[in-house]
Amino acid sequence: AQKVTQAQTEISVVEKEDVTLDCVYETRDTTYYLFWYKQPPSGELVFLIRRNSFDEQNEISGRYSWNFQKSTSSFNFTITASQVVDSAVYFCALSGSSGSSASKIIFGSGTRLSIRP
Amino acid sequence: NAGVTQTPKFRILKIGQSMTLQCTQDMNHNYMYWYRQDPGMGLKLIYYSVGAGITDKGEVPNGYNVSRSTTEDFPLRLELAAPSQTSVYFCASSYGLSSGNTIYFGEGSWLTVV
Numbered sequence: 001a002q003k004v005t006q007a008q009t010e011i012s013v014v015e016k017e018d019v020t021l022d023c024v025y026e027t028r029d030t031t032y033y034l035f036w037y038k039q040p041p042s043g044e045l046v047f048l049i050r051r052n053s054f055d056e057q058n059e060i061s062g063r064y065s066w067n068f069q070k071s072t073s074s075f076n077f078t079i080t081a082s083q084v085v086d087s088a089v090y091f092c093a094l095s096g097s098s099g100s101s102a103s104k105i106i107f108g109s110g111t112r113l114s115i116r117p
Numbered sequence: 118n119a120g121v122t123q124t125p126k127f128r129i130l131k132i133g134q135s136m137t138l139q140c141t142q143d144m145n146h147n148y149m150y151w152y153r154q155d156p157g158m159g160l161k162l163i164y165y166s167v168g169a170g171i172t173d174k175g176e177v178p179n180g181y182n183v184s185r186s187t188t189e190d191f192p193l194r195l196e197l198a199a200p201s202q203t204s205v206y207f208c209a210s211s212y213g214l215s216s217g218n219t220i221y222f223g224e225g226s227w228l229t230v231v
Contacts (some may be wrong), residue, residue: 006159035219045207045222091159103148103167103213104175105220109159 002027004094004108012114013082021077021111023092029053031097034068034075035105039089048090051075079113087115119143121223123208129229130198138193138226140208148211149191150175150220151183153204160207166191198230 003026013019025034036048049059051068059066063080079086092108121142130136142149147168152160152175162175166185180202182194191210195202206226212218 043205044224047219047221050219100173103173104150104162104165106162106176107152107160112157 002029002032002094002096002106004092004106006090006092006108006111008111009109010112010114012116014116015084016081018078018080019082019113021079021090021092021113023075023077023108025073025075025092025094027094027096029096029098033095033097035093035095036066036075036077037091037093037107039091039110041088045091048077082113082115084115084117087113089113121208121210121221123206123223123226125226126224127227129231130195132198132200132230134198135194135196136198136228138195138206138208138228140191140193140223141189142191142208142210142221143189144210144212144221145188146210146212146221147188148213148220149185150209150211151181151191151193152207152209153177153202154207154225155204163193163206195228200230202228203230204228 005024032053034051038046065078067076089110089112091110093105095105124139150165151163154160161177163181164183166172169188172183185191208223209220211220
């Protein structure tokens with residue numbers, strides 16, 4: 001069975017601080033795909049990144065960076081110099097590559113991030 | 118530039134009533150999904166479909182039914198609504214996750230059962 005754990009329910013930081021959102025996953029598939037989505041207060045789901053299990057390179061996109069560590073089954077997300085507009089719920093998600101797990105994304109419970117001015 | 122379209126956006130149902138949430142996508146995606154998001158919680162997969170005529174249960178299918186007669190449409194039927202079905206429902210679609218793609222979500226449908 002596949003599982004995604006986001007142990008941090010809520011995080012609150014002051015603007016311009018760096019913040020890391022943790023994501024730990026479980027899967028039996030040797031090939032799998034990890035995702036991060038953002039859900040701002042308006043409620044829509046915004047795709048941020050997709051990572052394939054066979055590509056362990058970390059990724060940076062502006063103030064956002066992602067650290068994929070297969071050895072610890074983690075796919076953490078860091079926001080550098082946070083801004084108030086980063087306030088949202090962030091979801092980590094997992095999709096497998098075999099059988100029914102290849103057809104769907106399983107989501108973690110989310111981390112609510114609040115950036116205080 | 119429609120993407121995934123869900124209707125209605127808001128609905129209040131009485132206990133025991135039935136309704137259908139409509140979902141249509143114009144991206145010719147084979148895969149379609151229904152998720153629910155309870156207040157302050159993550160998304161749970163209700164049903165999904167890998168193509169017209171094929172549907173399968175997700176994590177929380179009880180109390181719901183789906184059909185997929187066309188590539189574009191994937192309606193979700195609630196029979197005998199219960200307060201536990203108060204939630205935000207998201208429809209989504211994809212070309213297929215193992216081929217470098219991701220899921221595209223609709224804007225959500227807010228359902229309250231009273």
